[in-house]
Amino acid sequence: MRDVAEATGVSQSTVSRVLTGAATAVPIAPDTRERVIEAAKRLGYRPNPLARGLRGARTMLLGVIVREITDPFFAGAIEAVSIEASQRGYNVVLGHAHGHAEEAIALWGVLEARHCDAIVLLGDMRDQPRLIEDLHGARIPIVALWQGSRSADIPSVDVDNRAGMLAVLRHLAELGHRRIAFIGGRRLGDIRDREDAFREFMADHPEDASVEYTSNDLEGGADALGRLLDQPLPPTAVAASTDVLALGALHRAYTRGLRVPDDLSVTGFDDIPFAAAAIPALTTVRMPVREMVATGLRMVFDDPSDGSAAGPPHPLLIPSLVHRGSTGPARRP
Amino acid sequence: MRDVAEATGVSQSTVSRVLTGAATAVPIAPDTRERVIEAAKRLGYRPNPLARGLRGARTMLLGVIVREITDPFFAGAIEAVSIEASQRGYNVVLGHAHGHAEEAIALWGVLEARHCDAIVLLGDMRDQPRLIEDLHGARIPIVALWQGSRSADIPSVDVDNRAGMLAVLRHLAELGHRRIAFIGGRRLGDIRDREDAFREFMADHPEDASVEYTSNDLEGGADALGRLLDQPLPPTAVAASTDVLALGALHRAYTRGLRVPDDLSVTGFDDIPFAAAAIPALTTVRMPVREMVATGLRMVFDDPSDGSAAGPPHPLLIPSLVHRGSTGPARRP
DNA sequence: CTGAAAGCGCTAACAC
């Protein structure tokens, strides 16, 4: 930058003012501006984000803390964040919590130290009270995506899990299913809300409901279905709390020789890309990922209306049922 | 940091020396060190990476440029990099090239400007000569993973695509298949090498070989299989160049009413998590992702032996065939 | 409208 200043014959401050571009209270002579810009280009000047950040300006870094990067759903979410962020000229610093909430806290510290301009939390981190606490004392805007609709003290964007789950269950009921099972991962965030909706729906004939907990991966889904099928009166339909679980269940149904949807209906949640390519294609709930991410970034970047009276905003987007081949009429008993 | 110095009654430099921890040429009094550490902890001191980086020290940032973050295989790779990096205390800055090589260049500039301590390239970027050029003039260590085995001027870690593909084809041949098709994505990097191996293997009866190009996603795989099946003499086995393509093909086979592996054998490449849960489980080639990432990071961090005589290193890891249910004996004609 | 100067938080010569 000094070079640019020298080459142009103006002072560094002027160069800074020009290059920062922002509406400095003080206007600059148009020709000076042009000369500076030209020289900067010629000299291949590139601002040093470190120095900028050090001085308190924006670092153009967006911190992302994800609980489980392994999860294909979150992998897609990270992609969406990355795309959306780059459109705003931001770079993404990825923090992986490896499923441990303490790590998320550490990460948080790291990202704050790195002067990220904003932080996005992917997935439910509320089981770690200290995180939320620290977050509250933070000066940089933050938004939690897919935190589960129970609102915490930080702004969040969530999906209406209840509506999605009820849509699935109504669909199943219309097909004549009564004995329906729910497969859930850890009772956390979105999954928890989906389970609650399931219990609510089945409240009038709870004897037909069963719930299996498992790890939220393909094997978990497979194992859960295995246990369900070993029951004396197995369900005729399985509503999995995520697509990954559903895909695992589909595979186990296959190895057990069950035909889907003739012998068993299976549904997922999220509509990850693989859902449409499952065999048979998975009936699931489509998550408006792009919209949720866009909404979240808008909240942290465009609308820093934090300490407003009504508390942090918690928009709730509506998912939609995607009807595909993995659900069919219940078998006549 | 000044606070810590004042609280301890020593100078800032001493604090720096203690906290940097590194083997400073100059030793420090044990009790001073302790007092400083204690005070730092008490005051909740956290170093400012920006200032550090500005001063020329390491930023503990690892830049990652990925061509296509959508690709589940690379999503897994990013995960591996993130895990491996965090074990070394590094944070990952993710740059997504959106499939465009020019973006990769821009990203490169950004990451360099951010003073990343090293850069990892995920996937083949060599179609953009300027990238490679710029890379050469760079001062920070860099490594390319899954670049395709044709070595460029930058250090890389690759997998032996030829060995993997030949293993697949031999397996298929042993099952009695002669009419074998290859489904490839863009003729880039690893995929290209796999195709070459395919052509090599089929060289003695090229009339039985067919090659379909498509986009490297689920739909691409499905469409390619569709075209293959419409041929007058369709193949009895399909070797897809990636698991994603294979999974897409599996789905199309299903919708076309073909039974795998009875009517058609299908193989993939990469062994992404979904491969094992496919219906039927996919015979594929396992990619040693963790090892490759670990090797790559070792190259950039532990062994900055750049300008050595023999040119940049290009270790080639060996993949292994995973035999599952999607391959079976060729149909008696 | 532009220049001079003071740091942001930290490290690394160089003294003592």
Add this chain to the structure above:
DNA sequence: GTGTTAGCGCTTTCAG
């Protein structure tokens, strides 16, 4: 062994 000092590259008052 420890303190002093000079910046890293930039933004930002405060004067001209």
